[in-house]
Amino acid sequence: MSIAVRFEEVSKEYRPSRARYASVRTELSALLRWLVRRRRPSGGPLERRRALDRLSFEVQAGEAFAIIGPNGAGKTTALKLMARISLPSAGRIRLCGRVGALIEVGAGIHPELTGRENIWLYGRFVGMTRAALAQRFDEIVDFCELAYVLDEPVKTYSTGMQLRLGFAVASHVDPDILVVDEALAVGDAAFQAKCSERMAHLLRLGRTLVLVSHNLSAVEALCARGLLLIEGRARSLGPVHQVVRDYIDWVDAQHHSAARPAGALxxxxxxxxxxxxxxxxxxxxxxxxxxxxxxxxxxxxxxxxxxxxxxxxxxxxxxxxxxxxxxxxxxxxxxxxxxxxxxxxxxxxxxxxxxxxxxxxxxxxxxxxxxxxxxxxxxxxxxxxVDPSPPSGPGALSAPWMYGPVRVPFEWSKG
Amino acid sequence: MAAQGAVGGGAHLPELVIEGTRSPTTRAALAELWLHRGLVLAFAIRDVKVKYKQAILGVAWAVVQPLGLLVLFTLLVARAVTIRETDVPYPAFALSALIPWLFLQNAVVAGTGALLADSALVRKIYFPREAPILGAVMATAIEFWIGVGLYLALAPFVGARLGPTAILVVPLFVLCALLAAGVSVALGALNVYYRDVRYVLPFAVQLWMFASPVVYPLSTVPPRWQVLYVTLNPAAGLLDAFGRSLASGMPPEPMLLGLSTVTTVAVGWIGYRLFKWLEPAFADVI
Known part of the structure; x- marks a missing residue:
């Protein structure tokens, strides 16, 4: 089996906030002060925030891989590096295949344009060719169920409708590696179910999925392997059950007490x-x-x-x-x-x-x-x-998401 | 920066190696841009559609701007300016300069703001970051060609001497677009880091107009200063060439146009290098 994504000692640092939205005036005064005193304006070396610290892992082609961890652990940063939105400060990332990112879908949808025009434009933005779009246009319209307002400006759509439009286009790009942020978990229940089904569908087609989520159940249901990120470092890497387990243990340890729910809940x-x-x-x-x-x-x-x-x-x-x-x-x-x-x-x-x-x-x-x-x-x-003896029939189902959440006794027989 | 690696990692898929430590060569950057040429076009189409969606006059706006300024200039300035060597009526000269100038001005304003206007996309999707800027410049080009159509229609009435040299408008436009793109990518990149650029720009563009032969012909500049003038302000040589080939029916001054061309190419190259140098951190800062 080949490797789809490979992180080699990847680090990502962000410059401190002084550099953000700087104005020419602050830069000039910093320069003047430097000329006068011959030292850096802040007095010492600028502290950089390290979002990822020498992170290494591999994702196999065709597998569903989860990245979990607490807020600010670097999950989204890792996704953005994979999607080439942001570049690593050090280290190397190898990608085999085209990457499609579902990170806050619909960012490029323009309110003044109609749904139809937006499908064409947004499709190009997320990397579809004109031919691919022409071929899949009807499928996209079907998926978002917006045929009846296709020629209305998108500003007349509800938030949910805009979201559906964005997701429909972005998920039909048909990349080899699909990178999904949990921000997807918005919209109504029916839409969420549709999103999950779409991801499962891409997996069945043999695509690679990298999913960032706080929803441990969803992660366990969909993914086979995972990575636990704590403060930009890999705390645990391996089968998803183990990684989720390690995460829960880590959360427990953070809360100190053995009886988890404490105080006024x-x-x-x-x-x-x-x-x-x-x-x-x-x-x-x-x-x-x-x-x-x-x-x-x-x-x-x-x-x-x-x-x-x-x-x-x-x-x-x-x-x-x-x-x-x-x-x-x-x-x-x-x-x-x-x-x-x-x-x-x-x-x-x-x-x-x-x-x-x-x-x-x-x-x-x-x-x-x-x-x-x-x-x-x-x-x-x-x-x-936890199942001490996981199902092990000759054709044990290939992915965890194929098992339903409820287990009832069943029997197959020949009538 | 990203580079398309030749190493075949997978069975059939090409491997892409991403490293943040080096800026790409100009050649690699241009190759990547070429791969995304459809995207540049998509940005341009969107800009045009959005612009004319709610404008009642629609495309007529492209005509209103040069005509309004032409009338204004003619009433206010015509008598103060003596046109020596071109000896065409002032309105013919002014319109031939206004159309390329308005393109330059509108393209630079739209191009400089394009990246910030699409900051949501920059934070969510990968593409060569110059794509929205070049798209905005392309979108403005439509107005230029509408303007040229207007010029050709009005030429007999404003006293222009249309001749075969009018065809030079095509290569001159390419140079203008290169100049606009070069300035836009440079200012667009700075705009990501310094939001002051946005406030300074309208004023700077106005100054640039008065520093260019738009209101007055190049011939009013003393000949010994002309070489320096067109070298420092490439727009000057280009606008003069437009005036000569469109209004006077004469070929451009080779020396002046040549110098402006050299500066234009230099601006394009330096602007693009600056952009590529600043580009890696755009998504983190924007």
């Missing part, structure tokens, strides 16, 4: 969620489970006043909009009145038939009417499903 309407823990059915506090294993979620809440029948809803999400599993009191018409003071609530799921990856726990609480949120729908914790 959510507050509102006289109710405070102070603690949320996950447990195995035998009561052990755990955040890692096997597929199909049961789980108990324990909430500690502080009622500041008496609260009559608050409706709790707990959801399990894989990072995509909406919950995979919803455990709501509203469905059962059972709620408990809370007297002022501390209470513990338990939500028990005898089995969690989910595929191995990270999941988020979400919570909301509604007031007695059942219509108004006391606590908004928010992410309050996370768990991981």
């Amino acid at each position: 959510l507050r509102g309407g006289g109710l405070v969620l102070t603690r949320l823990t996950a447990h195995a059915l035998d009561g052990d506090e755990r955040y890692v489970f096997r597929p199909g294993e049961g789980i108990e979620v324990r909430l500690t809440v502080q009622a500041e006043t008496a609260i009559r029948s608050p409706w709790f809803s707990l959801g399990v999400s894989d990072g995509r909009p909406g919950a995979l599993i919803m455990c709501s009191m509203l469905e059962r018409a059972e709620a408990f009145d809370l007297a002022p003071g501390e209470h513990q609530l338990l939500c028990r799921l005898p089995a969690l038939p989910l595929a191995p990856r990270a999941y988020e726990l979400w919570l909301s609480v509604r007031d007695a009417s059942g219509a108004v949120d006391i606590l908004d729908w928010s992410c309050v914790g996370s768990i991981r499903i």
Whole structure:
């Protein structure tokens, strides 16, 4: 298998802010001061901000590769270097094949021009030839579902429509290496699903995908290998499950405490969620489970006043909009009145038939009417499903994204 | 900077090696630009479309500007200027100078601002960064050719002596475009770093106009200063050549046009080198 992207000891430094938006006046006065005092205006050498520090990694052709890490770790910088938008300060990058970047799509769309004109222009901007555009024009229009307003100026479009237009064009460039920033994760649920499907489609065609995301579940679902960047350095590199694991451990270590959710997690309407823990059915506090294993979620809440029948809803999400599993009191018409003071609530799921990856726990609480949120729908914790014996049939599915998030028993037979 | 490597890394795909430490040679930069010529055209087409989209008069604006200035100049200046050797009526001279001058002026203003106007693209997509600048200059060229059409239509009425030399307008235009492109890429690159450029530009362009033979013919400049004049201000030699070949029906002065050509090529080359030297950090600074 050949290599699509190769970083060799790549560093990227940014000049300090003094150099940004400088004016001739500040430069001249700096020059004058230098002439008079014979030293640099800031008194010492200018400190450069190092966004990437001797980073080396390889992406195989045809694989889906994830770059994860906290904010400011250099993920977007790495993408921009790959897309040739920005150049490395040191080191070397080798690219085999044409790179297409989905970094904030639609940046070149002009509001005064019509959708049709914009498809032609934006297509050229992102690197399509006239012939390729002519050939794929109808496909692009189909994809963005904007045929009915194609000859209206884009300024009359909604934000979502403009986004669809940009993504439709940018994702039809058909590059050998597709570089995607998580900024893509905007737009409505249907559009996000479409984006994911488009990326999966390109993977099936054998294209290489490099994805930057904070959404660990999406990363695990789509990618086979990954890179964890911390402060511009490679902290972990390898199979995506391991890399995600390392990232979660790093986040844990940053938070010091073993019981992860601590302090007031959510507050509102006289109710405070102070603690949320996950447990195995035998009561052990755990955040890692096997597929199909049961789980108990324990909430500690502080009622500041008496609260009559608050409706709790707990959801399990894989990072995509909406919950995979919803455990709501509203469905059962059972709620408990809370007297002022501390209470513990338990939500028990005898089995969690989910595929191995990270999941988020979400919570909301509604007031007695059942219509108004006391606590908004928010992410309050996370768990991981890990499979000690990954599926290993003769044709184990080639990519993680091919496994659905929910695992139910199934059997094939000949009728 | 990026260079198309000859090393075959993959089975079939060419390998591209990106290094940030060196600026590309002019030859490599021009080759890369040639690969993206379609993109330059796309920028030009967009600029033209956007410009005329909401203008009621549309293309007529390209005619209004030179005509308005022609009337103004004729009323205010004609009597103060003595036209010795060209001996064509002042309006013929003024229009023959205004059309290339307005192209130069509008192209430099549009070209200098083009990169910042498209800063969103610069931060998101790779392309040779001179593409939007050259596209803006190209878009302005349309107005020049509309202006030439206007000139040809008006020539009998303003007393121009149209002759076979009028065909020289084509190579002269190429030189003008090169001058506009050279100045634009240089100022456009500086504009990324120093936003003052944007504020100084309108004033500087006005000064440049009065320093060029637009209102007055070159012949009003004492002959011993003319050589220095056209060397320092390449626009002067070009505009004079336009006047001679379009208004007077005479061939350009070879010496003056030659000097201006040399300076024009030098401006183009220096501007492009400056641009390529500053280019690597554009996406980080813009």
